[in-house]
Amino acid sequence: MKILVPVKRVIDYNVKARVKSDQSGVDLANVKMSMNPFCEIAVEEAIRIKEKGGAEEIIAVSIGPIQAQETIRTALAMGADRGILIQTDADPEPLEVAKLLKAVALAEGPGLILMGKQAIDGDNNAVGQMLSALLDWPQATFASKIEIDGAVVRVTREVDGGLQTLELDLPAVVTADLRLNEPRYASLPNIMKAKKKTIDIKTADDFGGLAAGHLKVAKVTEPARRVAGVKVENAAELVARLKTEAGVI
Amino acid sequence: MAVLVVADHDNLSLKDNTHKTVTAALALSGDVDVLVAGQGVAAVAAHAAKITGVRKVLTAESDALGKLIAEAVSSCITPLMAGYDAVLVPATSAGKNFAPRIAALLDVAPISEIIQVVDANTFVRPIYAGNALETVTSSDAKKVITVRATAFKAAEEGGSASIEAVDAGPGAPKTRFVADEIVKSDRPELAAAKIVVSGGRAMGSAEEFHRVIEPLADKLGAAVGASRAAVDAGYAPNDYQVGQTGKVVAPQLYIAIGISGAIQHLAGMKDSKVIVAINKDADAPIFQVADYGLVADYKSAVPELMAALSAAGL
Numbered sequence: 001m002k003i004l005v006p007v008k009r010v011i012d013y014n015v016k017a018r019v020k021s022d023q024s025g026v027d028l029a030n031v032k033m034s035m036n037p038f039c040e041i042a043v044e045e046a047i048r049i050k051e052k053g054g055a056e057e058i059i060a061v062s063i064g065p066i067q068a069q070e071t072i073r074t075a076l077a078m079g080a081d082r083g084i085l086i087q088t089d090a091d092p093e094p095l096e097v098a099k100l101l102k103a104v105a106l107a108e109g110p111g112l113i114l115m116g117k118q119a120i121d122g123d124n125n126a127v128g129q130m131l132s133a134l135l136d137w138p139q140a141t142f143a144s145k146i147e148i149d150g151a152v153v154r155v156t157r158e159v160d161g162g163l164q165t166l167e168l169d170l171p172a173v174v175t176a177d178l179r180l181n182e183p184r185y186a187s188l189p190n191i192m193k194a195k196k197k198t199i200d201i202k203t204a205d206d207f208g209g210l211a212a213g214h215l216k217v218a219k220v221t222e223p224a225r226r227v228a229g230v231k232v233e234n235a236a237e238l239v240a241r242l243k244t245e246a247g248v249i
Numbered sequence: 250m251a252v253l254v255v256a257d258h259d260n261l262s263l264k265d266n267t268h269k270t271v272t273a274a275l276a277l278s279g280d281v282d283v284l285v286a287g288q289g290v291a292a293v294a295a296h297a298a299k300i301t302g303v304r305k306v307l308t309a310e311s312d313a314l315g316k317l318i319a320e321a322v323s324s325c326i327t328p329l330m331a332g333y334d335a336v337l338v339p340a341t342s343a344g345k346n347f348a349p350r351i352a353a354l355l356d357v358a359p360i361s362e363i364i365q366v367v368d369a370n371t372f373v374r375p376i377y378a379g380n381a382l383e384t385v386t387s388s389d390a391k392k393v394i395t396v397r398a399t400a401f402k403a404a405e406e407g408g409s410a411s412i413e414a415v416d417a418g419p420g421a422p423k424t425r426f427v428a429d430e431i432v433k434s435d436r437p438e439l440a441a442a443k444i445v446v447s448g449g450r451a452m453g454s455a456e457e458f459h460r461v462i463e464p465l466a467d468k469l470g471a472a473v474g475a476s477r478a479a480v481d482a483g484y485a486p487n488d489y490q491v492g493q494t495g496k497v498v499a500p501q502l503y504i505a506i507g508i509s510g511a512i513q514h515l516a517g518m519k520d521s522k523v524i525v526a527i528n529k530d531a532d533a534p535i536f537q538v539a540d541y542g543l544v545a546d547y548k549s550a551v552p553e554l555m556a557a558l559s560a561a562g563l
Contacts, residue, residue, distance in 0.1 A: 016512055017377035026381050038494075094349065095358050123376050123493060124361045126349035129319065133353035138423040139319055141346050144487065154427060158487045159317075160342045161259075161438070165427040166318070172423075178480065178494060179487050214358035218371065218384040226519055229540035235553035238525065238543055239561050246523045246540065248444070248502040249469065249563060 001111035001148075001170070002057045003046040005080060006101055007039040009064050009071040010121045017121075023219040026121075035071045038116025040078075041176040044183040045146060046114050047079035054148040055112070057081045061104050063097055065089050069199055076194035077186035083199035086207060093213045094122070098130035103207035105135060110171060112153065117142050117175040128175035138168035142177040250334045250369065251280040253307075255326065255348075256297050257339040257398075260287045260315055263296040265441050266339035268403035270396045274337045275302050275404065276366035282307060282333075284415075286325055288315025298410040306410050311417035316429075317343045318421040323350035325418035330355060330391055340395040340497075341440070352393035359393045360385060364400035378493035379516025398440070399499035399520055432486070439472040439489065444502045445518070447474035447491055450482055451507025451528070451547060458484040461551050462506065468558055474498065474518075476508045492517035507547045510535030527551070 011017055012032040020027045035043075046058045060075035061084040062068040072083035086100055105113060118125035132139035140155035144163065147154045148170075156165045158177045168174075186194070204210035232238045242249045252274040257266040267283065274281045281302055285294045286309045298306045307329070313321035326347075330336060336351060338344040340362045352359035364382070365373035371386045372394065439445065446469065448462040458479065466473045475485035477492050491498055493516040503521035508514060510526070510533055518524065519538055526539035529546045536542040543550055 011377070017380040019381045026377055093358050095353065095356070098353060118494070120493075121377055123374075123378065124349075124359070125345050126352070126359050126361060129346065129349035130353035130359070132320075133323060133350040138421065139346075139350075140424075141319070142342060158342065159429075160440075161488060162429065162431040162486075164316070164429050167425040167427050169423040177487065178477070178490075214387060214389050215360070216386045216388070218386055220376070221382050221384070223375070223379060223382050223519075226524075226538040228537045229524075229542065231536070231542045231544060234545075235543065235550055235557040236560070238541055238554065239557040241541055242502065242523070242525070243561060246502070248523050249558075249561075 001055045002059060002108060003049060003055045004105060004108055004110035004113045005042050005046050005058060005060050005075065006113070006115045007043060007060050007062050007071050007075050008036040008119045009033050009062065009068040010036045010119055013037050013120060019220055019222045023221055025217065025220050033067065035074050036116050036119045038118060038176055040183040041178070041180050042114045042116050043075045043078050043080060044181045045176060048181065049146070049148055050079070059084060059108060059110070061086070061101065063088060063092060063100055072199050073194055074186065076197045077191045078184060079190070082197055085199055085201045086204055087201055088204055088210060090210060092210055093215055094124050094126040094130055096210055096213065097127050098134055100204060100207045100210065101127070101131050102134045112170060113173045115175055117177055128173050132173035135173070137171050137173055139173045140166050140168055141175040143174050144177055144179045146174060146180070250278040251282065251332060252278045253329060253333040253336045254281060254283045255336065255338045255344065256283050256285045256293065257341055257344065258285060258287060258290065258293040260289055260293065263293045265403055266341060266398040267297060268300055269398035269401040270337050270339045271300050271302060271404040272401040273363065273366055273396045277335060277369055280304055284309065284326065284329065286314045286322055288312060294412050298412055299406040299408055301405045301408045303408055303410040306412045307415045308412060309415050309417045311420055313420040314417055316426045318424055318426065319347040319350055320421035320424055321418065322347040323354060325416070326351050327354045328418070329415060334390070335392040335394060338395045339398050344395050348393055348395045355391055355393065357389035357391055357393055358387060359395070360387060361395050362397045363394055364397050375516065378513040380512060397497055399497055436466060437470065437472045439474055439496050440498060442472035442500050444469045444471035445474045445491070445498055445500045446471045446504045446506065447476065447508060448479055448485065448506050449476040449508030450478035452479060452484050455484045461547060465551055465555060468555060468563060476511070476514045478511070505535050505539070506551065508535055509533045510538065
């Protein structure tokens with residue numbers, strides 16, 4: 001079985017996003033970019049499935065600028081086998097991303113698509129679900145445990161109030177949540193080895209083209225700031241203020 | 250223009266998120282229907298029919314809908330969209346699971362977690378973990394929208410809409426439900442609680458988290474939350490997580506204990522009415538958003554707080 005792992009290059013998790021003064025978007029010039037953390041968890045899980053003999057090949061695919069090769073290279077250094085970059089300077093919407101990934105899936109024929117539940121830039125939490133619907137493959141989002149068992153996959157999912165376990169026929173789309181695993185650091189020998197692995201650079205036209213988006217961003221603004229309040233001396237003062245001043249207890 | 254709201258419920262009771270999503274829907278149109286998709290939902294539908302401003306309640310029932318299987322819910326709703334210009338879904342884990350599928354099946358762009366309706370085509374939503382707000386205009390004739398319920402006031406009750414059954418759809422032939430492990434708790438639900446007590450990485454262990462956070466929460470009748478760092482470290486289950494990657498809460502009182510205030514955590518609680526922070530690091534970013542800050546080690550501060558609450562008759 002092949003596992004397809006879509007990965008996204010986003011602003012680094014530890015960097016605070018700053019809104020551009022012309023309100024046209026978030027300033028990404030000279031900002032550290034990394035693999036989306038949820039994608040990293042998906043890559044790690046794919047590798048663990050392969051290590052247990054559940055898959056033969058892991059393909060990392062990214063849609064983005066030429067620098068997204070670095071993101072794919074990170075996946076290769078962790079243990080993915082080869083990469084595909086669909087190079088575009090556009091910032092495609094989830095629907096367009098799902099359509100391109102559908103075309104990649106149909107070309108590659110993976111048994112499992114394993115991806116992050118959301119990217120930490122757009123915070124849409126949509127592509128996995130849309131890809132599943134477009135392919136008419138079953139889906140399990142927000143996975144905290146994945147077990148491949150022959151022609152099915154059992155996925156334990158994070159839901160409101162606890163966990164839900166589903167069994168899906170393969171091929172299927174599964175999205176990773178935070179507690180699925182702790183991604184490994186790539187070792188130096190593996191980073192060196194990854195340099196020899198193949199990344200195919202393609203365009204959107206190779207996968208059916210990139211349609212115009214359906215959404216227009218009118219503006220991007222800073223959220224209203226909360227103003228820091230007062231420091232209290234001790235717990236007794238805190239309780240007194242919560243009771244009389246704030247009236248919340 | 251007619252709008253369909255998908256009710257948030259657990260087959261037994263209707264959740265307040267539904268009322269809040271109805272408010273968002275009423276900002277788009279006066280013709281708002283509510284769909285209750287589940288199994289054995291007569292009581293939930295009867296409750297939804299009382300929400301003021303609701304024109305009609307639709308019910309769809311099957312085993313797969315009762316388990317909120319995404320394929321079943323989306324294939325039930327998509328044909329109904331012939332009669333609606335927009336569907337609004339509370340951005341719960343269930344709603345986030347099925348809503349984008351409806352958009353894909355309709356070939357439209359989903360609009361995730363709106364916090365404001367500007368006009369019938371324009372919405373505001375947080376991006377970058379709440380560090381920026383994006384105003385987007387959709388050119389789609391039909392819209393699929395998830396709603397961050399905490400950003401909207403709950404619609405009142407007092408109506409008496411009619412209730413009508415609709416087709417449940419083809420279910421989820423390639424997906425089977427295996428098991429649910431829903432944690433039974435006497436505490437209020439995190440997303441709906443009036444008071445939330447959250448613990449962070451400073452707790453140091455799951456045992457310490459239980460020992461410190463839970464008694465305080467119980468004393469206040471509060472829900473328990475956790476920072477992503479505490480969840481990552483295994484001190485608390487994921488469904489306690491407050492933040493951009495977890496739950497977004499806006500209680501009357503939010504008490505953050507041993508939480509530094511990473512931006513992704515702040516995104517999940519900064520709309521709380523009153524924020525209290527207890528942290529021994531006076532420079533922790535949490536103090537920049539806290540109405541009341543107590544610079545102290547939680548190990549001494551929480552017992553003192555418990556005692557002060559008792560002294561105050563709580």
